[in-house]
Structure formats: C-alpha cells, structure tokens
Amino acid sequence: MRRVVFNQKGGVGKSSITCNLAAVSAQQGLRTLVVDLDAQANTTHYLTGLVGDEIPEGMAEFFKQVLSSGLLAKKPVAQIHETQFENLHIITASAELAELQPKLEAKHKINNLRKLLENLSKDYERIYIDTPPALNFYTVSALIAADRCLIPFDCDSFSRQALYGLLHELADLKEDHNEDLEVEGIVVNQFQPRASLPQQLLDELIAEELPVLPVHLTSSVKMRESHQLCKPLIYLDPRHKLTQQFVSLYEHLEG
Secondary structure (H helix, E strand, O other), X not given: OEEEEOOOOOOOOHHHHHXXXXXXHHHOOOOEEEEEOOOOOHHHXXXXXXXHHHOOOOHHHHHHHHHXXXXXXOOOOOOOEEOOOOOEEEEOOOOHHHHHHHHHHHOOOOOHHHHHHHHHOOOOOEEEEEOOOOOOHHHHHHHHHOOEEEEEEOOOHHHHHHHHHHHHHHHHHHHHOOOOOEEEEEEEOOEXXXXXXXXHHHHHHHHOOXXXXXXXXEOOHXXXXXXXXXXXXXXXXXXXXXXXXXXXXXXXHHO
C-alpha cells in the first residue's frame, strides 16, 4: 500500500500525520518506508534528527540519476536510510530537490517515482509519502505513484475554500494519470472540540457529504515536544490522548 499525504496549504500537519501514521505502522510490525519529497525536509529531520549536510543522499540523488538515465546503463535507485525505530526506514529529502524541480519538469520525468515505489513495494508493506505544500512536479509524481491519498484539514475557512479546488484537482489527476488513486478521506487536524467555529466547519463538511474521516486529531503541545525530540508520539508517549487518536486513525484506515 502506497499512501500519500497531500494538501496545497502549508501548516496543516502533513509531515506530522505522515510520520506518526508511519510510526504506528512500524510499531505494529509492518515494514514501513517514508518517502520525503519536500525540500524543507521536515519529515527527514523528524525521523532522523539530521539537518543540512548531515542528511544522507536520498530523493535528490535518485532524481539526479533520473535526469542522467539516458546516459546510465542501470536504472535509477534510491538510498534508503534506517531510522532508530524498528521497521521504519526513510528516503530523505534535502534543499537540492528545489534546484532539481525545473529540470525534471522540462524533461517530463513524471512516472519515475511510481516505478521506484512499485519496485520497493516488494520489500515494504506500507509506504507513506510526504509532499510539499504545492501542486508541483513532486506532488504530481507522488499522486501518480500512490494508490491512496489523505488530505489534512485544519478547520480554517481559507482551508475550506482550498479544499474544494483540491478535490477537483485530485479527480482530474485520477482520470488522466492514475485511475487507481483513492481519496481515503479528509483528516481533521489540530481540532479544538470546545471551539464553536471548528465544530461548525466540520459539521458543514459532513453535511456536504465530503469524505471526512471519523477520527479527529486534537491540538496538543505534545506534538511540538515530539518534533523537538525527533520522536514520533507512539515512541514518545504511547498513552497520550493524541497518540491514541493516531492509533485509532491508523486502525480505521487499515480496517
């Protein structure tokens, strides 16, 4: 199963959701791979603690091989980095991805990620893909490579307006490039159940029959602590309320 977490709006929790669902998957005993496609490399830092030049070659090196594929006898491969957590591996991101993007777009190398992940699916039971906050080359590549898509939503009126356009774009991409892509649902993140506006927005989305998932992730300072310590919640505090929400969301998706 290859699952992409995507929203064009920044700050909605893509990296947190990607890493924590992947961590639950690994903790459950499944060989799990995280693919970081965001040049900001937040997911890479979260799962490895590495920054800057410390980060090993990952997606950038893979895409450099893609650009040189006509000159190489071997097909492009990606270096996989083991994290400190059992069953959890990552293909890292770096700032170099931003530099490579226009070159990749010019050469229409949009299907190479799918080929890579199809091959890696033989070794990994679950693959999670984190994407940049834009519908760019890397995001489209991920949506073509995945079979399931999660959409983080932070109960903001601006996010709501962007959501309609996003669902339309996903429908077009499914029709044109990846008929197997399934929108698993909208993940309500940073939810404040006692505030009236978030609950109102949530109720309206449900009334419109949008695919809102039944498990909502509440706002918690524990997530910031998790980021700072580079330790997903299932390893940092398994009994915490937010951790259990991630476990429930994972079980719902797997069920």
